[in-house]
Amino acid sequence: MSEQLNFEVPTMAEMIARGEEPEILFWVGCAGSYDERAQKTTRDICKILHHVGLKYAVLGTEESCTGDPAKRAGNEFLFQMQAMTNIEVLNAYNIKKIVTGCPHCFNTIKNEYPGLGGTYEVIHHTQLIQQLIDQGKLKAEGGESFKGKKITYHDPCYLGRGNDVYEAPRRALEILDAQLVEMKRCKSNGLCCGAGGAQMFKEPEKGNKDINIERIEEALETSPQIVAASCPFCMTMLNDGVKLKDQSDKVKVLDIAEITARANGL
Amino acid sequence: MIAQILFIALCLAAVALFSYNAKKVIRNIRLGKAADRTDQPQKRLMTMLKVAFGQTKMFFRPIPAFLHLLVYAGFVIINLEVLEIMIDGIFGTHRIFGGLGALYNVLIGSFEILALGVWVSCALFLVRRNILKLKRFSGVEMTSWPKSDANYILITEILLMSAFLIMNAADAKLQAMGYGHYISAGAFPVSQFLQNLLPDSATALVMIERGCWWFHIVGIFAFLNYLPYSKHFHILFAFPNTYFSNLEPKGEFSNMKSVTNEVKAMLDPSFTPEPAEPGRFGAKDVNDLSWVNLMNAYTCTECGRCTSVCPANLTGKLLSPRKIMMDTRDRLTEVGKNIDKTGNGFDDGKSLIDTYISREEIWACTSCNACTNACPINIDPLAIITELRRYAVMEESQSPASLNAMMGNIENNGAPWKYSPADRFNWAKEN
Numbered sequence: 001m002s003e004q005l006n007f008e009v010p011t012m013a014e015m016i017a018r019g020e021e022p023e024i025l026f027w028v029g030c031a032g033s034y035d036e037r038a039q040k041t042t043r044d045i046c047k048i049l050h051h052v053g054l055k056y057a058v059l060g061t062e063e064s065c066t067g068d069p070a071k072r073a074g075n076e077f078l079f080q081m082q083a084m085t086n087i088e089v090l091n092a093y094n095i096k097k098i099v100t101g102c103p104h105c106f107n108t109i110k111n112e113y114p115g116l117g118g119t120y121e122v123i124h125h126t127q128l129i130q131q132l133i134d135q136g137k138l139k140a141e142g143g144e145s146f147k148g149k150k151i152t153y154h155d156p157c158y159l160g161r162g163n164d165v166y167e168a169p170r171r172a173l174e175i176l177d178a179q180l181v182e183m184k185r186c187k188s189n190g191l192c193c194g195a196g197g198a199q200m201f202k203e204p205e206k207g208n209k210d211i212n213i214e215r216i217e218e219a220l221e222t223s224p225q226i227v228a229a230s231c232p233f234c235m236t237m238l239n240d241g242v243k244l245k246d247q248s249d250k251v252k253v254l255d256i257a258e259i260t261a262r263a264n265g266l
Numbered sequence: 267m268i269a270q271i272l273f274i275a276l277c278l279a280a281v282a283l284f285s286y287n288a289k290k291v292i293r294n295i296r297l298g299k300a301a302d303r304t305d306q307p308q309k310r311l312m313t314m315l316k317v318a319f320g321q322t323k324m325f326f327r328p329i330p331a332f333l334h335l336l337v338y339a340g341f342v343i344i345n346l347e348v349l350e351i352m353i354d355g356i357f358g359t360h361r362i363f364g365g366l367g368a369l370y371n372v373l374i375g376s377f378e379i380l381a382l383g384v385w386v387s388c389a390l391f392l393v394r395r396n397i398l399k400l401k402r403f404s405g406v407e408m409t410s411w412p413k414s415d416a417n418y419i420l421i422t423e424i425l426l427m428s429a430f431l432i433m434n435a436a437d438a439k440l441q442a443m444g445y446g447h448y449i450s451a452g453a454f455p456v457s458q459f460l461q462n463l464l465p466d467s468a469t470a471l472v473m474i475e476r477g478c479w480w481f482h483i484v485g486i487f488a489f490l491n492y493l494p495y496s497k498h499f500h501i502l503f504a505f506p507n508t509y510f511s512n513l514e515p516k517g518e519f520s521n522m523k524s525v526t527n528e529v530k531a532m533l534d535p536s537f538t539p540e541p542a543e544p545g546r547f548g549a550k551d552v553n554d555l556s557w558v559n560l561m562n563a564y565t566c567t568e569c570g571r572c573t574s575v576c577p578a579n580l581t582g583k584l585l586s587p588r589k590i591m592m593d594t595r596d597r598l599t600e601v602g603k604n605i606d607k608t609g610n611g612f613d614d615g616k617s618l619i620d621t622y623i624s625r626e627e628i629w630a631c632t633s634c635n636a637c638t639n640a641c642p643i644n645i646d647p648l649a650i651i652t653e654l655r656r657y658a659v660m661e662e663s664q665s666p667a668s669l670n671a672m673m674g675n676i677e678n679n680g681a682p683w684k685y686s687p688a689d690r691f692n693w694a695k696e697n
Contacts, residue, residue: 009694030681032693039693046694060691064680072633073669074548074655076522078676080529111518116526157634162517188639189326192577197633201672201682205630208582215577 005043007050011060012093022057024049024128025095027109029102030065031232037239038101038232044261045101045125051266052137056099062089066108073198080116083108087118097121099128101257103159103231104196110163124159126230126256130168133175143265146176151259152183152224154215154238155190156231169230172256176263181222191215195233216241220251227253273355273483280487287494291564294602298557299545303510313644314509323642327571330394333387337423340384341501347377347430351483361437364451374452378434382456385427388420395420402570405579407589412497412568419498426485433478435460436471443468503565504643510558511644516635519652522547548656551617552598555653562645563595572637572647578630585630587637587647593622594650619654628654629666 015022026049032042049056067082086109090098098120100106110122123131132138140146151173159165166187173180185191194204194211204210216238219227227242229235238253254262303310316322321338324331353362363370395403395416403416435457440448445468464474493499500507524547527539549555572587573579579586597618604612619625631651638646658664665673672682680687 005694011691028693030683033690034681034683034685034693042693058691058694060694061687063690064687065676065682067676069682070673070676071519072652073665073673074652074657074659075665075673076525076547076656077529077660078673080521080525081532082676082680084529084533107515107517111515112521115521157632157636158517161635161639163515189575189636191575191580192632192634192636194577194632197631198669198672199632202629202666202668204581205578205583205585205626207578207630211577211581211632214581 003040003043005046007046009046010057011062012057012095013060013062015057016093020055021094023055024097024099025090025093026056026058027066027098027100027105028058028063029100029105029232031236032101033063035232035236037235041232041235041255041257042101044255044257044266045099047261047266048129048132048138048257048264051264052132059089064089066105068104068108069198069201071108071112072196073201079112083113083116083118087113087116090118090120095120097123099123099125101125101232103156103162104233107158107162124163124165124168124230126159126169126172127165129256129260130171133171138260138264140175140177140260140263144262146178146226146259146263149176149178149226150181150222150224151176151178151226151228152181152219152222153186153228153230153256154183154193154219154234155187156229156234157190157192157196159230160190161188169228169256172260173228176259178226181224183218183222185218191218193231193234193237195237200233200236212237212241213244216245220245220247224251226259227251228256228259229253230256267358270356270358276484276487277352277355280490284490284494287491290602290606291494291499293605294598295557295560295564297553297598297601298555298560299553301556301558303558306513309513310509310511313511313513314505317511317642317644318504318508321642323640323644326640330391333390336380336383336387340380340387340427341423343380344377344384344430346373348483348486351479355483360447361449361451364449370451371453374434375455378431378454378456381427381430385424385431388423388427392417392420392424402574405570405573405586405588406584407586407592408568408570412592415496415498416568418492419496422485422489422492426482426489429478429482429485431457432460432464433475433482436464436475436478439464439466440468440471440475446472497567500565500567500643503561507561507565508644510561512638512646512649516638520649522656546657547660548658549650549653550619550657550661552594552601554657555594555618555650559594559646559650559653560598562647562650563591563598565643566591566595566645567643568592569642571640571642572645575636575640577632577634577636583626583630584624585627587651590623590627590647590650591645594618597622619657623654625658625664628658 026045028042031038064086065082066086067079071079098109103124106122106124129138153169153173192211193215227238229238235253235255242248242251242253321335324334350363354360394400434454437448438454439461441450464471530537531539546554552560568588570588576585576587604614628651633648635648638648675682675684679685
């Protein structure tokens with residue numbers, strides 16, 4: 001359960017130098033790379049990849065922002081500059097399959113890169129976890145028991161409504177034998193955490209409440225022990241909400257990857 | 267004979283006036299930029315059948331969905347009756363389909379039941395709007411006209427249905443008397459209860475029957491011509507609007523071709539650009555939007571499902587997706603009137619952004635797609651918000667300061683925060 005990685009994370013550059021090709025590229029994303037809280041999720045995704053023995057690599061310092069926040073903010077120039085530079089790197093490495101640690105990177109690479117010359121099979125890390133569970137490569141054993149724990153899952157907009165991925169994250173939670181409770185607004189009707197559309201990087205407009213407070217209040221109504229997330233931005237917003245509501249001792253906000261890693265003692 | 271001539275004249279006038287106004291609306295929609303929505307015709311047809319014809323998205327809210335379905339079914343099916351009215355009106359016949367016998371009885375009987383359904387539903391809708399005052403029907407954009415518009419539609423529908431039922435009641439009474447040309451035809455499961463309220467004199471009954479007949483058909487003509495001025499246009503536009511709706515994943519934003527050309531030219535000087543439509547980046551005014559955005563605006567029936575799920579609106583921000591659609595339509599109508607008056611190219615000094623939609627509204631959007639998901643006929647307010655943001659950022663360099671900082675960081679460090687790209691892989695080394 002140590003946070004540190006007891007294995008090396010392979011980069012594409014190293015792999016190519018060894019004359020090898022990965023089965024899948026792990027696209028970490030900016031939050032996963034720099035945000036302290038999201039870094040934990042990033043390491044847990046690596047632990048899962050390492051645990052199941054999947055041949056993977058990351059871009060390391062060759063990775064750059066997908067351009068998502070610039071595009072949502074209306075700066076199409078900056079987005080396409082980022083996209084085309086990234087596509088050049090990905091194509092040069094002959095990447096075929098990508099797993100992302102963030103629904104925003106997932107949506108952008110999957111849907112918006114093909115039109116600019118970058119076509120890959122893109123999955124979100126919760127989909128990878130589901131696939132590994134379905135293939136019998138990943139279970140929930142040897143680690144922390146979540147049995148009977150009350151978990152509620154918050155759908156990130158760009159995974160749920162944006163790309164209709166509702167079942168994969170729930171499948172990952174189902175094998176825990178935990179008690180899954182849905183919020184009143186869930187799945188296609190889920191409420192945003194407040195960070196999308198580049199809101200993460202600005203103060204909200206004048207209103208009578210912050211969106212993440214509205215959302216965390218709804219989550220707390222289910223009296224959960226864990227609020228499950230699958231997006232680094234949602235993670236920040238929900239965590240802030242829990243802190244503001246003084247519930248940090250009782251309620252943990254955890255990414256699906258973290259929960260999976262814990263359940264397997266990784 | 268005079269009645270027939272009057273009827274035909276009225277009929278022609280109604281159709282001519284409607285075509286005139288509908289053409290104007292179509293001309294206005296064509297002011298929008300090109301957008302190709304002709305791919306995957308089969309999937310488009312299925313979407314239209316499911317969403318518009320089958321009203322599947324209405325059923326997220328079962329009570330209004332059921333009432334709406336009654337009104338919708340009533341209107342569509344009762345149109346068969348209008349066909350009879352048209353033929354009778356033109357040829358001076360009376361209940362021309364009466365010869366169908368038992369089938370006619372079943373038809374008229376079911377029309378009556380449907381008419382009652384429409385009547386009751388509309389009455390309940392009036393109660394929801396004016397007595398229960400549902401939150402969804404209020405908001406800054408719901409000024410006096412949109413509220414009256416809704417009430418006029420509901421009241422008209424109630425009056426039309428009432429006329430139909432009273433006409434039948436009078437007719438049935440005349441049939442029972444064996445009066446004049448009132449042949450025995452039809453079954454009257456609903457209007458039989460109205461018979462006692464009507465006078466017994468044959469002349470009075472004929473007057474009532476004719477009065478209601480004329481009221482009903484003139485009412486329908488008037489209603490047809492009210493559509494182009496009203497939110498009620500959705501009864502027609504729902505079909506093309508769903509057919510041409512976005513079939514891509516909701517999270518996907520369009521890539522701007524004009525930008526692709528410039529970026530490619532920047533990265534590769536030998537690049538020859540593909541043709542792209544000239545014009546400004548993003549939208550300042552309605553004619554910078556695509557025809558799909560503009561059709562969306564005419565299709566909106568202001569039900570407010572979008573606004574009622576918008577996270578920004580729910581937390582007291584100014585943004586309301588319904589207002590985005592109504593503003594787009596109102597501005598487009600205004601631009602259309604300017605063209606009627608002074609021809610193309612007239613500048614009234616107004617624009618969709620600032621005159622109608624404020625910056626505060628567009629920057630409050632989280633692009634979460636709750637609005638597009640909630641719309642029962644696949645209207646996309648987010649596409650318009652995005653175009654307005656594109657204009658603000660790319661044409662004017664007017665974005666909130668913190669977003670400018672974020673974009674500066676992406677440009678310089680390849681991340682929205684101020685971190686060095688050299689530190690991007692540190693997560694693997696530290697704990």
